Amino acid sequence: MIKLFNSLTNKKEPFVPIEEGKVKMYCCGPTVYNYIHIGNARPPIVYDMVRRYLTYRGYDVTFVSNFTDVDDKIIRAANELGEEVAAVAERFIKAYYADTCALNVKEADLHPRVTETMDDIIAFIADLEKKGFAYEAGGDVYFRTRKFNGYGKLSGQALDDLQSGARIEVDERKEDPLDFVLWKAAKPNEISWSSPWGEGRPGWHIECSAMIKKSLGDTIDIHAGGKDLTFPHHENEIAQSEALTGKKLANYWMHNGFVNINNEKMSKSLGNFVLAHDIIQQYSPEVVRFFMLTAHYRTPINFSDELLKGAEAGLERLKNTVANLQHRLAETADMGAEEEWLEKIAGAKQRFIEEMDDDFNSANAISVLFDLAKEANIYMSEAQTSKKVLNAFLELFAEFGEVLGVSFTQQEEELLDAEIEALIEERNVARKERNFARADEIRDLLKEKNIVLEDTPQGVRWKRGS
Numbered sequence: 001m002i003k004l005f006n007s008l009t010n011k012k013e014p015f016v017p018i019e020e021g022k023v024k025m026y027c028c029g030p031t032v033y034n035y036i037h038i039g040n041a042r043p044p045i046v047y048d049m050v051r052r053y054l055t056y057r058g059y060d061v062t063f064v065s066n067f068t069d070v071d072d073k074i075i076r077a078a079n080e081l082g083e084e085v086a087a088v089a090e091r092f093i094k095a096y097y098a099d100t101c102a103l104n105v106k107e108a109d110l111h112p113r114v115t116e117t118m119d120d121i122i123a124f125i126a127d128l129e130k131k132g133f134a135y136e137a138g139g140d141v142y143f144r145t146r147k148f149n150g151y152g153k154l155s156g157q158a159l160d161d162l163q164s165g166a167r168i169e170v171d172e173r174k175e176d177p178l179d180f181v182l183w184k185a186a187k188p189n190e191i192s193w194s195s196p197w198g199e200g201r202p203g204w205h206i207e208c209s210a211m212i213k214k215s216l217g218d219t220i221d222i223h224a225g226g227k228d229l230t231f232p233h234h235e236n237e238i239a240q241s242e243a244l245t246g247k248k249l250a251n252y253w254m255h256n257g258f259v260n261i262n263n264e265k266m267s268k269s270l271g272n273f274v275l276a277h278d279i280i281q282q283y284s285p286e287v288v289r290f291f292m293l294t295a296h297y298r299t300p301i302n303f304s305d306e307l308l309k310g311a312e313a314g315l316e317r318l319k320n321t322v323a324n325l326q327h328r329l330a331e332t333a334d335m336g337a338e339e340e341w342l343e344k345i346a347g348a349k350q351r352f353i354e355e356m357d358d359d360f361n362s363a364n365a366i367s368v369l370f371d372l373a374k375e376a377n378i379y380m381s382e383a384q385t386s387k388k389v390l391n392a393f394l395e396l397f398a399e400f401g402e403v404l405g406v407s408f409t410q411q412e413e414e415l416l417d418a419e420i421e422a423l424i425e426e427r428n429v430a431r432k433e434r435n436f437a438r439a440d441e442i443r444d445l446l447k448e449k450n451i452v453l454e455d456t457p458q459g460v461r462w463k464r465g466s
């Protein structure tokens with residue numbers, strides 16, 4: 001049985017879905033105004049692993065993750081670049097897909113966008129207002145936090161501690177400093193939507209509440225996101241949704257730890273970040289993903305060249321074992337002692353499942369993989385081997401690889417479509433910024449990989465050369 005650490009109760013709990021065999025899962029997605037750094041890539045990678053494992057264990061998973069495609073940061077970026085908000089958002093949504101696809105993150109079943117969910121967001125706020133949980137003030141709408149019983153239950157904070165906390169801004173339009181914004185009145189010349197409270201746009205927290213309700217219903221099984229989202233974002237999502245429906249928003253809350261660099265959280269505001277699309281040029285995307293999964297998702301992971309090189313070497317060892325198994329298979333007849341080895345392989349599978357059942361411990365599951373490789377190497381040193389055993393080893397590597405989203409078979413060094421598109425996008429940006437040196441460098445890199453670019457009036461086209 002799968003157990004997972006529920007941030008709501010601070011305990012590891014057996015996973016019991018609302019509907020047998022089905023999982024409704026939501027993960028807060030990115031605000032699309034720049035490229036993702038490797039810290040931002042951790043939530044998509046680890047929750048993709050969780051989704052894959054739940055699927056492996058027989059659940060039918062519906063996975064939803066949003067795009068925040070209008071917000072202060074995007075508006076600021078658009079103003080700086082002299083572009084439309086929609087153009088900036090579109091570009092970075094493409095870049096997000098390109099990076100996460102290279103990292104072998106499966107697309108969500110649904111990727112709702114704020115700008116496409118506006119009617120539902122407005123209806124959600126209007127219903128909160130009707131119930132007395134929201135009030136209008138000068139074109140803004142706020143949530144009446146103290147009216148919601150249970151505010152603070154996720155982050156474990158009492159209302160009065162929050163009140164004195166420095167993170168709450170004081171704004172005289174609010175009835176109470178704890179109240180937070182649901183709808184923001186538009187500033188002059190700012191992108192806006194019509195609403196019962198005038199022209200404006202939604203606050204950040206309300207989007208997720210409205211999108212979850214629309215796409216998955218009132219109560220979902222798992223709500224996931226980075227640890228920094230616990231407060232205020234997730235606390236506010238709970239308040240909005242539960243005030244409206246009277247039902248629990250999510251039965252299980254999962255929060256991933258940070259990617260640190262020199263023991264400090266990697267973040268855009270600190271400027272200590274490494275972009276995902278840069279690091280996957282230096283190491284393969286597979287190595288980056290494997291590296292990420294060598295730590296348990298809740299523990300902080302330090303980002304360093306040394307650790308990445310370690311992950312690269314480890315992955316190489318596993319791939320070599322698999323290549324040797326394949327090679328051996330081609331020249332083996334069916335003979336040798338089978339039962340003992342088949343039992344060993346079945347035992348490894350059992351241990352892998354036990355580790356993953358225990359709060360998705362991919363770190364320990366990967367050490368089971370290394371043990372499996374060790375066993376495989378011992379087996380191959382025997383004089384006589386059997387096709388059946390070699391196949392059983394290979395099947396298990398393939399099975400684990402599918403769960404982790406990392407392939408252990410050797411591949412030609414070929415660029416994936418998504419990586420090519422990411423590079424072309426980066427070249428477009430470089431050209432726009434008149435950074436022609438970088439633009440040429442990218443053209444050369446693509447040429448080296450036999451990708452031919454063609455500038456057309458409709459934009460850049462590409463094809464693989466012969």
Ligand SMILES: Nc1ncnc2c1ncn2[C@@H]1O[C@H](COP(=O)(O)OP(=O)(O)OP(=O)(O)O)[C@@H](O)[C@H]1O
Nearest residue numbers: 039040042226227228257258259265266267268269
């Ligand atoms: N270092 C990190 N490790 C793991 N997850 C992270 C890290 N930084 C951000 N995230 C996650 O990435 C997503 C986007 O976060 P956000 O845009 O706040 O990134 P950021 O770099 O921290 O930006 P800022 O410094 O502007 O807050 C969130 O889900 C957040 O939890």
Ligand SMILES: [Zn+2]
Nearest residue numbers: 028208233237
């Ligand atoms: Zn959210």
